[in-house]
Amino acid sequence: MERIFIQDYTLPDLERWVESIGERRFRARQVFQNIYGRRIRDWGECSDLSKMFRLQLEHGTHRHAIALRETKEAADGTRKLLFELRDGLCIESVLIPDPPRQTLCLSSQVGCALGCRFCLTGAMGLRRSLATAEIVDQVARAQEQLGAAGRITNLVFMGMGEPLANYEAVVRAIHILTDPLGMAFSHRRITLSTAGLAPQMLRLGNETPVNLAVSLHAAEDRLRGELMPINRVYSLEQLMKACREYPTPPRKRITFEYILLDGVNDSPGQARELVRLLRSVRSKVNLLPFNPYEGAPFGRPSDARVLDFQEVLLKAGMTVIIRESRGADIGAACGQLVAGASCLPAGGDRPGT
Ligand code: SF4
Numbered sequence: 001m002e003r004i005f006i007q008d009y010t011l012p013d014l015e016r017w018v019e020s021i022g023e024r025r026f027r028a029r030q031v032f033q034n035i036y037g038r039r040i041r042d043w044g045e046c047s048d049l050s051k052m053f054r055l056q057l058e059h060g061t062h063r064h065a066i067a068l069r070e071t072k073e074a075a076d077g078t079r080k081l082l083f084e085l086r087d088g089l090c091i092e093s094v095l096i097p098d099p100p101r102q103t104l105c106l107s108s109q110v111g112c113a114l115g116c117r118f119c120l121t122g123a124m125g126l127r128r129s130l131a132t133a134e135i136v137d138q139v140a141r142a143q144e145q146l147g148a149a150g151r152i153t154n155l156v157f158m159g160m161g162e163p164l165a166n167y168e169a170v171v172r173a174i175h176i177l178t179d180p181l182g183m184a185f186s187h188r189r190i191t192l193s194t195a196g197l198a199p200q201m202l203r204l205g206n207e208t209p210v211n212l213a214v215s216l217h218a219a220e221d222r223l224r225g226e227l228m229p230i231n232r233v234y235s236l237e238q239l240m241k242a243c244r245e246y247p248t249p250p251r252k253r254i255t256f257e258y259i260l261l262d263g264v265n266d267s268p269g270q271a272r273e274l275v276r277l278l279r280s281v282r283s284k285v286n287l288l289p290f291n292p293y294e295g296a297p298f299g300r301p302s303d304a305r306v307l308d309f310q311e312v313l314l315k316a317g318m319t320v321i322i323r324e325s326r327g328a329d330i331g332a333a334c335g336q337l338v339a340g341a342s343c344l345p346a347g348g349d350r351p352g353t
Contacts, residue, residue, distance in 0.1 A: 006035065006061040007133035007140070010175050011182070021056055029181055031057070036182035039143070065133035066091075068141050078327030080337075081142060085110070085134060089127055091160055092337045093138045095145065095152075096326050103154040104142050106135060107337065108170050109161025114195050116215070116228045118259055118290060118298055119335035121160045129166035135173035139183065155185060157192040158213070160337045164192075164200035174208050187211075193257065198234040198242035205246040212246055213255040213286075214239070218265050219273035227265070236277065243281045253282045253319070259335075260289050260306055262299035271312035284319040291328045293336060 001021070009017060014028040030048055034040045043049070043057045069090065070082040079095040094105040112119070113126035143152055155177065157163040163170045170192070177185045193213040194201060201212065218224035224231040231239075243254055256278065260266040278285070287310055290300045301309075306322060313320040331338070 001060050003059070004061050005065050005131065005133035006031070006057075006063065007065055007136040007176070008131060008172075010172060011179055021060065023053055023056075027053065032179070032181050035063075036140075036176075036179075039140070062133075064140070065131065065137040066141060068145075071145065072330040074327040074330045076326055078330070079145070080327060080330050081138075081145065083138065083141065085130075091130065091134070091138075093142055093159055094327060094337070095142055101153045102146065102150060103156055104139060104152045105156050105159045106138050107159035107161055108135060108157055108163040108166045112161045113165065114162050114228070114230050116195065116217075116230075116335070118217075118227065118261060118296070120293060120338045121335060124338055126161075129161070130169060132169045132172040132176070135169060136176050139177060153189060155190045156213075157190075162195055162197065164194045164197040164204065167200050167203070171204070171208055174210060178208075191255070195228055195230045196234050196239045196242075197230070198238045201242045202245055205248075209247070209249060211252065211255070212243075212248070213257055214243065215259075216256045216274075217259050217261075219270060219277040223265060227261075240277065240281065243283075248282055253284045256283055256285050258285055258287050260287055260301050260309060262290070262301040262305070264298060266301045266305055266309055268308055268312050271309045275313060275316040275318065278318065284321070285313060287320060287322045288325060289322070291325050291336065293331070 004017065011028060011032050014032060015025045018028040018031070019025055027049070034046045040046060042063065043054045046054055066083040066085055068081060069084045072080045077097045081093045081095065083091050083093065085091065089110045091107040091110055093107060096103040096105060107130065109129045110127035111124035112121045115122045139152060139155065146152065157170065174190060177183050177190070178187055187209045188211070191211040191213050192204065193215060195215045204210070205212070215228070217227050221231060221236050224236060246254060248254055258274065287306065289306050290298050292298065292300055310320055310322055328336070
């Protein structure tokens with residue numbers, strides 16, 4: 001029997017698998033609750049399952065898909081977690097405390113093919129997309145770091161990769177993470193950020209009602225195409241059409257992320273262009289002053305310039321917040337995640353056990 005990664009399986013899939021090995025269908029619910037509700041570490045802890053079934057689980061499944069290799073904590077309490085995948089590649093997730101919230105920023109790919117010019121992950125290129133189990137296990141492993149007293153309250157797909165370029169695995173992971181018998185995250189507490197894959201945005205909205213964030217960073221095609229090559233595939237017109245058609249729930253808005261790059265996209269005139277662009281969408285704007293890293297091709301605007309930009313948007317009646325990236329001192333800020341080669345040193349258990 002081929003060993004399966006159990007976190008790849010939604011509850012209906014698990015019911016089929018359990019039946020295929022000769023067990024009763026309802027056993028799948030018990031397995032699901034043991035993994036995600038009771039957070040068992042090994043099958044021996046499942047006293048509600050027969051010894052024979054526990055042995056089948058032991059030999060027929062991988063309990064985890066990733067292994068924690070390193071944690072780094074920033075001065076502001078943000079923690080960057082480095083995980084090794086079973087092929088030796090690595091990804092990073094970021095735990096961001098913001099009481100009473102505890103947010104986990106998830107990766108969906110090793111690297112990214114979209115090559116946004118301000119992003120270190122994009123500079124790596126794409127190594128591969130993650131499997132569902134590798135996404136779900138980031139949540140389980142990060143939760144272990146918080147211990148019994150702590151609880152992850154919010155999930156954001158804003159780590160390494162473009163989540164909509166790994167659509168099937170990401171949506172499947174969302175189904176598992178929101179299952180009431182599993183970790184039971186509310187869709188309202190999950191946000192997916194995209195660089196603007198317009199067709200997949202609409203599909204997402206119709207299949208799973210998570211919050212949508214769009215990385216915008218420029219309000220006209222020429223500049224956006226320079227900063228984000230994806231704009232040459234899906235223009236701002238196509239992107240805005242997808243935003244207008246996205247089934248945003250009543251009283252909810254699409255979040256637009258706008259990294260302010262000194263002298264590039266941060267003038268009052270460009271702020272007015274942004275107002276015009278977003279006029280037809282229920283929106284809120286997060287302004288993120290750029291966090292320069294070593295060798296970065298852009299600089300951070302002055303505080304006065306950031307405030308001037310915000311002022312234009314506020315005067316137009318928009319909801320706009322200036323956000324500082326968290327964990328910049330440990331390379332955990334937006335666009336700074338770059339793990340991907342092999343994890344060194346590789347001690348301890350290999351993932352996939
Ligand atoms: S900003 Fe997002 S979409 Fe763009 S290269 Fe970085 S990870 Fe990919």
